[in-house]
Amino acid sequence: MNRGIFQLDTKSGMPILCTIPMPPITPTWSRPAVSSSYGPSVNSLSPLPADFNEFIGNTHVVESLRTAIASGHLPHSIILSGPSGAGKYTLALLLAMTIECERQPRDLWSNGQTFASFCGHCSNCTRIASAVDLDAQVAAAVTAREELREADKKDTRVLIQPHPDVLVLPPDPPQLLIKLGQVRTLIQRAHYLPAEAPRRIFILTAANMMKEAANSLLKILEEPPDSVHIFILAENLGELLPTIRSRCAIVRLGALPIEEMELLLADRRPDVPPVQRSLIARLSQGAVGRALTFDLETYTASRADALIFLRNAAAAVQASSNSEPDHTALFKMTETYRAGADGQQKTIALLRALSMLLEDLLLLDAGTPELLRNIDLRSELDRLAAALPFAWIERASHAVDQVYSGLRRNLLRSLSLDAFAAQIAMPMADP
Numbered sequence: 001m002n003r004g005i006f007q008l009d010t011k012s013g014m015p016i017l018c019t020i021p022m023p024p025i026t027p028t029w030s031r032p033a034v035s036s037s038y039g040p041s042v043n044s045l046s047p048l049p050a051d052f053n054e055f056i057g058n059t060h061v062v063e064s065l066r067t068a069i070a071s072g073h074l075p076h077s078i079i080l081s082g083p084s085g086a087g088k089y090t091l092a093l094l095l096a097m098t099i100e101c102e103r104q105p106r107d108l109w110s111n112g113q114t115f116a117s118f119c120g121h122c123s124n125c126t127r128i129a130s131a132v133d134l135d136a137q138v139a140a141a142v143t144a145r146e147e148l149r150e151a152d153k154k155d156t157r158v159l160i161q162p163h164p165d166v167l168v169l170p171p172d173p174p175q176l177l178i179k180l181g182q183v184r185t186l187i188q189r190a191h192y193l194p195a196e197a198p199r200r201i202f203i204l205t206a207a208n209m210m211k212e213a214a215n216s217l218l219k220i221l222e223e224p225p226d227s228v229h230i231f232i233l234a235e236n237l238g239e240l241l242p243t244i245r246s247r248c249a250i251v252r253l254g255a256l257p258i259e260e261m262e263l264l265l266a267d268r269r270p271d272v273p274p275v276q277r278s279l280i281a282r283l284s285q286g287a288v289g290r291a292l293t294f295d296l297e298t299y300t301a302s303r304a305d306a307l308i309f310l311r312n313a314a315a316a317v318q319a320s321s322n323s324e325p326d327h328t329a330l331f332k333m334t335e336t337y338r339a340g341a342d343g344q345q346k347t348i349a350l351l352r353a354l355s356m357l358l359e360d361l362l363l364l365d366a367g368t369p370e371l372l373r374n375i376d377l378r379s380e381l382d383r384l385a386a387a388l389p390f391a392w393i394e395r396a397s398h399a400v401d402q403v404y405s406g407l408r409r410n411l412l413r414s415l416s417l418d419a420f421a422a423q424i425a426m427p428m429a430d431p
């Protein structure tokens with residue numbers, strides 16, 4: 001475990017673990033070598049783009065942010081919004097490196113524009129880049145918290161600190177919300193001048209916050225200190241209080257068009273057969289990060305389970321009204337989601353696959369089959385769309401959303417999945 005990488009704070013804001021900043025470049029854990037097809041990177045351990053040219057998509061958005069940094073006019077509070085995998089966290093780290101880089105390189109264009117950039121090699125750049133593997137570092141911090149005394153555990157919040165002046169606030173497990181303790185630490189540190197770099201930077205990696213945390217954040221957003229930049233990464237802007245949104249500059253990362261995604265995949269994942277690349281380009285919904293790391297095999301397994309819901313419902317519609325439909329296959333499948341440490345991930349993958357299938361059915365109903373994502377299932381989706389009433393599809397989509405929020409509130413996953421199965425098993429029942 002690398003205690004230089006993450007930091008846990010108690011309610012009092014005092015660090016329990018690790019006050020030693022990360023030594024440059026060399027994290028002590030090992031990670032699999034990054035495939036060269038992902039392009040060169042800041043260092044061999046990091047899949048971070050080596051420069052802004054390697055950040056795919058949203059060119060104009062990125063250019064305007066770089067211009068703002070070069071001219072010293074970057075807003076203090078910025079919401080980076082976009083779907084999962086659009087590159088929000090990657091971009092936040094690149095911007096943080098650009099702001100903090102010791103060498104402050106500039107790209108000068110013939111039209112007179114100046115774009116700020118980063119060197120990727122100085123002590124500030126490399127330390128910030130070390131936060132790229134966020135999931136692993138959060139997992140390590142959570143494990144460290146588990147080892148604390150029961151009394152300390154409750155008030156200990158997960159924070160990732162790659163650099164003395166850069167603090168990453170991930171949603172705190174298991175509820176996966178940004179909590180008050182995390183925001184309190186942000187506020188406390190925001191009022192100190194930066195220790196080693198030009199600015200203090202805070203990255204909130206999700207928009208879902210506890211109410212008290214959001215209200216507390218609002219106060220610092222009203223009057224952010226001059227030396228502070230706060231980035232809030234949001235999949236869904238609606239999750240943020242309107243008062244928070246109105247105090248931030250909102251930067252939207254759009255989806256990459258399917259044709260461009262296919263070209264990118266042909267370049268970066270030439271090992272994947274063209275038919276599968278085409279499918280991945282659609283399933284990744286325009287999110288570059290998701291496309292480049294898309295695990296089709298795992299997705300197909302989750303989707304096979306998700307299809308059982310749909311087939312079961314279609315069979316129930318077709319069964320005569322006096323015969324009881326057979327739900328054996330359905331509940332046998334949900335049974336496999338009860339146990340295991342990775343049960344929650346598996347459930348989330350199932351719900352995502354189901355959600356995508358339901359959206360495809362709605363696209364068929366709407367007469368826009370060219371927008372389908374699961375293009376390899378076209379004939380089965382046609383059959384299901386013909387069999388399942390529109391109202392059921394809508395109701396099932398709503399139920400998927402409810403299970404998601406149940407997972408977020410940390411309800412027992414098997415219970416919510418069973419309840420979900422029972423709820424949508426009967427297509428003709430009243431909503």
Ligand SMILES: [Zn+2]
Pocket residue numbers: 100101102103104118119120121122123124125126
């Ligand atoms: Zn640098």
